[in-house]
Amino acid sequence: MTPNAEFIIGESKAEGRSLVLTEPISFWGGVDPKTGKIINVRHPQFGAKIAQKVLFIPATVGSSSASTILLELVHCGKAPAAIVLSEPDAILLLGLVAAREMGWTTPPALKLPASQHGQFSNADVRIETDGSLHVAQV
Amino acid sequence: MTVELTAQEREIAAGEADEGSAMAMRIVTEAARLLGAARLIPIQSAHIDGAVYHGDSGTYFAEKLVADGAKVSVPSTLNVGALDLMGCSKQQLSGHEREMAGRMMRAYRQLGCQPSWTCAPYQAGHRPAKGSDVAWGESNAVAFCNSVLGARTNRYGDLLDIACAITGRAPYCGLHRPENRAATFVFDVSGLPSQFFENETAWPILGNLYGRQAENSIGVIDGIPGKPSEDDLKAFGAAAASSGAVGLFHISGVTPEAPSTEAACAGNRAEVIRVTSQMVLEAQQRLSTAEKPDRIDAVAVGSPHLSLREIERLEAMIAGRRLVVPFYACTGRHVLQGLENAGSRRRLEESGVTLVVDTCIVVTPMLPELSGGVLMTNSGKFAHYAPGNTGYDVLYGGMRDCVESAVTGRPELTEMKSS
Numbered sequence: 001m002t003p004n005a006e007f008i009i010g011e012s013k014a015e016g017r018s019l020v021l022t023e024p025i026s027f028w029g030g031v032d033p034k035t036g037k038i039i040n041v042r043h044p045q046f047g048a049k050i051a052q053k054v055l056f057i058p059a060t061v062g063s064s065s066a067s068t069i070l071l072e073l074v075h076c077g078k079a080p081a082a083i084v085l086s087e088p089d090a091i092l093l094l095g096l097v098a099a100r101e102m103g104w105t106t107p108p109a110l111k112l113p114a115s116q117h118g119q120f121s122n123a124d125v126r127i128e129t130d131g132s133l134h135v136a137q138v
Numbered sequence: 139m140t141v142e143l144t145a146q147e148r149e150i151a152a153g154e155a156d157e158g159s160a161m162a163m164r165i166v167t168e169a170a171r172l173l174g175a176a177r178l179i180p181i182q183s184a185h186i187d188g189a190v191y192h193g194d195s196g197t198y199f200a201e202k203l204v205a206d207g208a209k210v211s212v213p214s215t216l217n218v219g220a221l222d223l224m225g226c227s228k229q230q231l232s233g234h235e236r237e238m239a240g241r242m243m244r245a246y247r248q249l250g251c252q253p254s255w256t257c258a259p260y261q262a263g264h265r266p267a268k269g270s271d272v273a274w275g276e277s278n279a280v281a282f283c284n285s286v287l288g289a290r291t292n293r294y295g296d297l298l299d300i301a302c303a304i305t306g307r308a309p310y311c312g313l314h315r316p317e318n319r320a321a322t323f324v325f326d327v328s329g330l331p332s333q334f335f336e337n338e339t340a341w342p343i344l345g346n347l348y349g350r351q352a353e354n355s356i357g358v359i360d361g362i363p364g365k366p367s368e369d370d371l372k373a374f375g376a377a378a379a380s381s382g383a384v385g386l387f388h389i390s391g392v393t394p395e396a397p398s399t400e401a402a403c404a405g406n407r408a409e410v411i412r413v414t415s416q417m418v419l420e421a422q423q424r425l426s427t428a429e430k431p432d433r434i435d436a437v438a439v440g441s442p443h444l445s446l447r448e449i450e451r452l453e454a455m456i457a458g459r460r461l462v463v464p465f466y467a468c469t470g471r472h473v474l475q476g477l478e479n480a481g482s483r484r485r486l487e488e489s490g491v492t493l494v495v496d497t498c499i500v501v502t503p504m505l506p507e508l509s510g511g512v513l514m515t516n517s518g519k520f521a522h523y524a525p526g527n528t529g530y531d532v533l534y535g536g537m538r539d540c541v542e543s544a545v546t547g548r549p550e551l552t553e554m555k556s557s
Contacts (some may be wrong), residue, residue, distance in 0.1 A: 008172065009172075024353075026380075028192075028523075029500070029522070029523040029526040029527050030526060033192060033193050034193070039526045040525075040526045041427065041525050041526065042427075042525070059353070060383070061353070061381070061382060061383050065187060065190070065192065065295065065296050066295060067295040067296055067297045067298065068188065068190075068192045068193075068195070068196050068295075068296045068297065069192055071195045071196065071199065071297065072192050072193035072194075072195045072196065074195070075193065075194065075195035075198075076193065076195075088172050088173075090169050090172040090173045090295070090298070091293060091294075091295035091298070092295075093172055094165065094168075094169055094172075094295050094297045094298045095295075095297065097165055097168045097169070097172075097297075098165065098199055098297045099195075101161050101164065101165065101202075102195070102198065102199060102202065
């Protein structure tokens with residue numbers, strides 16, 4: 001099955017190893033923009049790298065500085081290859097809007113219900129311009 | 139959904155004023171699209187959380203707005219920055235990072251923002267009227283603004299907050315709409331023993347628990363004995379807004395939109411969560427990450443920034459004793475003047491307290507580098523963010539416990555009366 005996600009920012013192809021978060025995350029205090037790693041010790045994916053991944057996020061929580069962290073991730077080349085959210089989070093995604101205003105290359109963000117994230121665990125994921133998600137054949 | 143702009147908004151977006159305002163209007167419009175808002179509304183004020191240095195990108199963003207001629211069009215206060223411009227405390231930023239952090243703070247001033255540099259602007263004179271629309275950033279300030287003041291704001295992130303301040307507009311959605319401000323669940327604390335509320339940690343612990351239960355929904359807290367102080371509400375909101383995406387809460391009989399539990403629910407069929415002593419105990423335990431430490435390495439209080447009243451209490455608790463571990467008390471420059479006039483600053487510093495002004499210990503590197511360090515705090519927000527942002531493990535306790543522990547260098551914890 002290849003579920004179709006809906007683009008919310010950008011409409012570009014993307015691919016990368018998947019990282020499916022199993023709990024909500026706060027980017028500020030949760031992700032280090034210099035390394036692109038998850039630094040919240042209480043998060044189940046603590047230590048995982050989000051840089052260049054197709055990042056599946058069930059929900060976002062916490063501080064209103066998430067957009068700056070995402071802007072900085074883009075600036076440092078540590079942003080995910082694509083962000084797949086269950087619900088568009090304007091606070092977070094504004095980081096991508098601002099990155100685009102700055103003229104920097106920005107990853108796309110897509111919307112897909114969290115119930116459909118699990119099937120992409122530990123896979124190489126490709127996103128087409130129609131918003132369809134594919135698991136790359138090994 | 140397309141966003142309908144007025145003729146004036148379209149002119150701004152087209153760059154008729156200046157390119158900086160045009161960029162800001164495009165950002166606000168994109169935000170409106172992402173949020174599903176059909177139009178923008180005028181705002182009365184803004185609180186800007188965007189001036190803390192997380193990396194060079196934020197500085198470049200602010201400087202681009204300055205270079206392109208933008209200015210804020212409504213009164214706008216600033217949240218903390220990464221540097222203590224009053225010189226009370228030292229940050230470890232050096233060289234390039236220090237320069238970029240300073241440039242960033244300067245750029246936000248150049249955009250016309252007031253140099254309030256506090257996460258408690260509502261205690262520094264910025265108190266919008268009930269029912270007015272504003273655009274505030276900083277999660278604790280948003281929760282306070284909506285819940286305690288009854289003004290209307292969504293949780294504006296950095297970048298969007300300054301864009302709203304420049305355009306004087308915000309997307310009309312979420313908590314700006316009166317129909318979205320009613321509670322959908324009741325957080326019933328009447329089953330807790332009344333002496334629980336005598337613990338000074340009651341409100342941050344309840345806030346942490348409430349935030350986890352609420353996630354991004356709105357609840358009304360029912361069954362509290364007595365009346366919480368403004369500092370209690372501040373601590374509750376900060377803890378709730380760090381453990382959940384809480385932008386608005388109601389407290390029956392206390393907050394302005396909750397004359398009663400029924401009124402706060404406005405006809406919604408509200409699910410009732412009955413809070414038990416066990417739930418409270420678990421929330422308290424979750425706030426600490428250090429397991430039975432035999433020493434503490436530092437103490438930090440003041441997230442949100444301490445009010446004058448809180449610092450007076452702190453000084454009374456210290457009572458002239460010498461603290462043996464670094465003790466950081468974060469506050470705003472609106473409090474500093476009063477402290478200096480009263481001689482408090484000198485007395486606190488002689489006891490070993492470091493006043494941290496204009497910034498705070500989790501937004502900029504300040505604590506001594508120490509692997510396996512243990513930080514004690516009375517703040518639900520510090521407890522939530524310190525492990526990730528400082529590398530210290532956290533031991534949670536009340537202000538009095540923090541002070542007693544700082545005197546001995548060992549954890550001194552009073553038993554909480556939760557059952």
